[in-house]
Amino acid sequence: MKTAFDQDHFALFGLPQQFRLSLPELEAARLQLALEVHPDRFASKSDAEQRIALMMATRVNEAYDTLKNPLARARYLLALAGVDTQEETNTSMPATFLMEQMEWRERIEEADDSGSVEALATLETELSDETCQLEETLARALDDTRDLDAAALLVRKLRFLEKLEQEIGDAIEALLDR
Numbered sequence: 001m002k003t004a005f006d007q008d009h010f011a012l013f014g015l016p017q018q019f020r021l022s023l024p025e026l027e028a029a030r031l032q033l034a035l036e037v038h039p040d041r042f043a044s045k046s047d048a049e050q051r052i053a054l055m056m057a058t059r060v061n062e063a064y065d066t067l068k069n070p071l072a073r074a075r076y077l078l079a080l081a082g083v084d085t086q087e088e089t090n091t092s093m094p095a096t097f098l099m100e101q102m103e104w105r106e107r108i109e110e111a112d113d114s115g116s117v118e119a120l121a122t123l124e125t126e127l128s129d130e131t132c133q134l135e136e137t138l139a140r141a142l143d144d145t146r147d148l149d150a151a152a153l154l155v156r157k158l159r160f161l162e163k164l165e166q167e168i169g170d171a172i173e174a175l176l177d178r
Contacts (some may be wrong), residue, residue: 005055008080009063019074019142021067030064070135071162074142074155083148085155097157104164112171120175124168131161 010017013029035041037056042049066072078085093101104127111119134157141151 005059009067009076012060012063013067015067017077017080019070019077019139021073023068026064026067030060033060070138071155071158074138074151074158077142078148078152078155081148083152085152087156087159090156093153093157093160097160101160101164105167108164108167108171112175115175115178117172117175120168120172124165124172127161127165127168131158131165134158134161 008017010021013026013033015021015026015029034057037053037060039050039053039057042053045053066076075085104123107123108120111123134154138151138154138158141147141154
């Protein structure tokens with residue numbers, strides 16, 4: 001097989017080790033690798049070769065899932081650099097960011113209480129825009145300035161926004177199920 005188990009996810013797909021990456025290139029590389037290591041191609045091979053093919057197919061899927069998601073990709077890049085994002089233990093955030101989170105939660109609660117799917121959808125769009133802005137700032141921190149401490153903070157911020165996105169989605173789903 002052309003791939004090795006000891007390659008990082010980027011090397012596995014032949015991509016540069018950076019936050020900014022071409023999703024179409026990632027997808028094309030995934031499809032090519034998936035074809036090469038698909039377990040069906042090894043059906044007539046030995047049990048050991050079949051197991052290796054299954055393990056490689058699993059590895060390709062896991063690597064793809066990590067790299068296609070911006071937050072997971074950032075975590076992975078930071079882990080490769082030896083940086084722990086401390087998402088579970090470091091909850092300190094700038095006061096302005098925490099105030100923004102409180103405002104978001106209040107707006108979500110108000111839209112939910114009023115039963116307005118449209119208001120929640122608007123909040124979802126606004127949150128998506130904010131997430132994109134933070135991801136671009138994260139790209140600069142990781143790819144341009146290599147400011148890993150700032151990148152770790154941005155990952156923690158994006159995790160907060162991801163939780164808000166989930167809250168909005170849950171609220172919309174609950175309203176639609178009524």
